[in-house]
Amino acid sequence: MKIVDARVVVSSPGRNYVTLVIETADGTIGVGDATLNGRELAVASYLRDHVCPLLIGRDARRITDTWSYLYQGAYWRRGGVGMAAISAVDIALWDLKGKEAGLPVYQLLGGAARDGVMVYGHASGQNLDDLDASIQLFLDRGYRAVRAQAAVPGLDHTYGIGPAHDGAYEPANAELPEEEVWDTARYLEFAPRMLAHVREQFGFGFHLLHDTHHRLSPIEVARLGRDLEPMRLWWLEDPTRGEDPTAFRLIRSHTTTPIAVGEVFNTIWDFQQLITERLIDYVRASVSHAGGITHLLRIFSLADLYGVRTGSHGPTDLSPISLSAALHVDLAVPNFGIQEYMPFPSPADEVFRWSYTFADGYLHPGDAPGLGVEFDEEAAARHPYRPRYLPVNRLADGSMHDW
């Protein structure tokens, strides 16, 4: 299983993806996702210029050693770009290991701990009627959990609202970042009203989630969490910025609304205090940003010790390789909670062919050896990279704000 080639393909079948392809001497191909929304080329260069040359000649079977070689060996630690690169290598090596064994990756992780992976869909609307139509669509399709977002009245634009009822949205849609204006007071008045409306319309027979995208201060979250308690959310996501874990002590002392954090985190150390002080309920890590399958398993094991469950990041700005890798982990770990799922629009399906399937609100990664995703490099070449940026957020007076 000697590695003979490692190459990076940046393509844009609907949106930009960075794919790492690792080939071994017997011609087996392993694939990893290195996409970092809005900073794709930085990871591509980190891999091409600094990591791929180090992989040639290494034994693809030595996953943990390769992880440590790239992490400890670089001297410079953590950070989005470097960790996305290490994650992609790790994911590709697990894919190769599964292919060599002739087994789906989840079998190598201890086998299925459940029959399927419960997912949540993204419902959204420009107003409450649109939101109702969107939620209905997910419930009709069999989803057992739905994230609800709606445009905040009085704001020109609210992040994360799809133009279509199926919630599909692509926020990285401009050649330079668009500027959005945020108003916390309007949001804090609207969000409880919006989520109460959802429970009034649809009842409590499904799990309801909501994402706040780091925009509130800790005391604002404390108030929102209290206001939302009657709606019994599955989780309130990223309510405040995650860099200061002690902020969550304040939130915790005021509300029982469950909290999910970590889609922008890169390592177990980012999560350590939040988990060991039981300040969060769900770990939101991305397999392709938090060190691949190897490191995600470490984070999830730590979380399990403290009764914290998993809720892996899974938007369409991570490629189908990431979603598949997350699903193998989800199926195998004891403390699985829920998985985010946004179906990939065409032409992503021309470039990536996946074996995971959806039924009755659950995904299953399938039983193809490895991760179960084939990457078509010729099809990828037909969709070249286009510079695309996420928006930024300002307050009405022009100050930069978290978004």
Ligand code: GCO
């Ligand atoms: C989510 C996220 C995404 C992020 C996106 C940024 O909960 O799915 O908040 O929508 O904004 O991944 O690239």
Ligand code: MG
């Ligand atoms: Mg989020």
